[in-house]
Amino acid sequence: MKKELRLGVIGCTSRGTLADNAHKPEDGVRIVAGADIYPDARELFLKRYEEKFQCKPNVYEDYREMIEKENLDGVFVTAPDFLHEEMGVFALEHKVPVYMEKPLAITLAGADRVLEAAYRNRTKLVVGHNMRYMDFTRKMKQLIDAGEIGEVKTIWCRHFICYGGDAYFKDWHAAERYANTLLLQKGAHDIDVIHWLANGFSSRVHGMGNLTVYDKLPRRDVSQKRIPYTKVAAWSDANWPPEKTGGYYPEIEVNDLNMIQMTLDNGVLACYLQCHYAPDSCRNYTVIGTKGRLENHGGSEIQLWNNRECKYRILGDNTYRMPTTVGGHGGADPRIVQSFVDALRGEYDVWSTPQAACYSVAAGCAGADSMRQGNCPIDIPRLPDYLENFDFARATEKENI
Numbered sequence: 001m002k003k004e005l006r007l008g009v010i011g012c013t014s015r016g017t018l019a020d021n022a023h024k025p026e027d028g029v030r031i032v033a034g035a036d037i038y039p040d041a042r043e044l045f046l047k048r049y050e051e052k053f054q055c056k057p058n059v060y061e062d063y064r065e066m067i068e069k070e071n072l073d074g075v076f077v078t079a080p081d082f083l084h085e086e087m088g089v090f091a092l093e094h095k096v097p098v099y100m101e102k103p104l105a106i107t108l109a110g111a112d113r114v115l116e117a118a119y120r121n122r123t124k125l126v127v128g129h130n131m132r133y134m135d136f137t138r139k140m141k142q143l144i145d146a147g148e149i150g151e152v153k154t155i156w157c158r159h160f161i162c163y164g165g166d167a168y169f170k171d172w173h174a175a176e177r178y179a180n181t182l183l184l185q186k187g188a189h190d191i192d193v194i195h196w197l198a199n200g201f202s203s204r205v206h207g208m209g210n211l212t213v214y215d216k217l218p219r220r221d222v223s224q225k226r227i228p229y230t231k232v233a234a235w236s237d238a239n240w241p242p243e244k245t246g247g248y249y250p251e252i253e254v255n256d257l258n259m260i261q262m263t264l265d266n267g268v269l270a271c272y273l274q275c276h277y278a279p280d281s282c283r284n285y286t287v288i289g290t291k292g293r294l295e296n297h298g299g300s301e302i303q304l305w306n307n308r309e310c311k312y313r314i315l316g317d318n319t320y321r322m323p324t325t326v327g328g329h330g331g332a333d334p335r336i337v338q339s340f341v342d343a344l345r346g347e348y349d350v351w352s353t354p355q356a357a358c359y360s361v362a363a364g365c366a367g368a369d370s371m372r373q374g375n376c377p378i379d380i381p382r383l384p385d386y387l388e389n390f391d392f393a394r395a396t397e398k399e400n401i
């Protein structure tokens with residue numbers, strides 16, 4: 001008989017819906033509580049659970065009270081980025097296992113603090129790098145590991161974001177103190193995927209970027225805000241082109257165009273290019289090895305070229321089509337949530353690691369710092385051995401104690 005798991009969620013709406021994937025009373029997993037500072041968010045959460053699951057979790061304004069009172073077996077941290085460090089450390093200090101949304105923190109020191117808290121308290125930590133759970137990234141990783149393109153030498157990621165104005169410049173994402181940089185906020189995923197596909201971590205980063213569009217557009221009235229980082233945006237394809245739009249966050253500080261180059265510790269050279277006002281949306285990774293080239297077209301198709309032919313070929317020598325999936329982010333959300341639940345039960349198949357999440361924060365922060373400091377290269381420190389070698393998904397296992 002499996003132990004019933006009592007789970008909580010901090011940040012109940014928006015990304016907080018991720019936690020719904022865990023609620024399976026038939027499998028002995030329940031979301032028993034949620035914490036959110038906004039009364040309307042708590043109401044929406046209760047309504048959602050009543051309609052979807054016919055149950056009524058306990059709700060709290062203060063997440064600390066929830067952690068102290070609820071005797072939780074795990075908690076999802078799905079609040080905005082700048083709160084991750086504080087909330088994660090608090091839960092881990094109370095020995096409550098954490099599913100932490102990406103980015104792990106908005107500074108490298110903050111990310112280190114979360115890792116230290118998990119290590120010191122021997123408490124499980126899983127970071128929400130759900131892109132590792134997508135079919136197309138898995139397939140690219142499989143093809144690379146099978147040697148289909150030889151030894152990987154370089155990875156280039158172009159990231160087009162058509163909804164940048166809606167998602168990132170109308171609320172807290174636009175202010176440095178809440179997000180630090182969109183290179184990290186959004187690019188944490190891609191930097192992680194690049195590290196994963198290349199089988200290495202950035203050791204040196206330099207970047208170029210600028211605020212090129214959104215700082216010139218009309219802002220919204222500050223007096224309409226509840227508190228400074230309130231979410232107000234609605235996504236619409238009608239919000240186009242950017243110059244015809246308005247209602248932006250009063251503080252527009254983060255770059256809408258980011259480009260970084262990374263030297264990885266295994267010699268792979270990579271770059272990540274992010275634009276927040278493209279008319280289309282795609283994360284397009286090209287991986288070049290000594291025997292071929294791989295490229296994804298969205299989440300549905302991968303092309304692989306491994307024969308030489310001196311002309312541009314849209315189709316590769318092999319095409320791999322991804323299956324249709326169910327669930328958020330191409331099926332990645334239910335999978336990563338299940339791997340957290342499995343880790344809580346001592347069944348381990350977690351494909352992201354807090355160490356990798358930490359190096360993704362390091363590279364994102366270094367890229368932004370490089371841009372702030374005249375595009376100079378910034379070296380990334382290694383984690384100490386005791387953190388580098390710790391298995392965070394098995395934190396409570398004997399060999400770790």
Ligand SMILES: NC(=O)c1ccc[n+]([C@@H]2O[C@H](COP(=O)([O-])OP(=O)(O)OC[C@H]3O[C@@H](n4cnc5c(N)ncnc54)[C@H](O)[C@@H]3O)[C@@H](O)[C@H]2O)c1
Binds near residue numbers: 078101
């Ligand atoms: N992995 C992914 O694919 C993915 C997708 C979207 C968002 N995210 C991450 O999820 C997190 C939340 O993003 P979002 O867009 O949903 O943000 P949001 O601004 O909508 O906030 C999410 C929830 O947190 C609540 N909240 C805000 N301050 C709080 C506090 N002090 N205490 C408790 N609750 C609080 C909000 O009321 C809201 O219910 C971010 O870290 C983001 O990077 C990840």
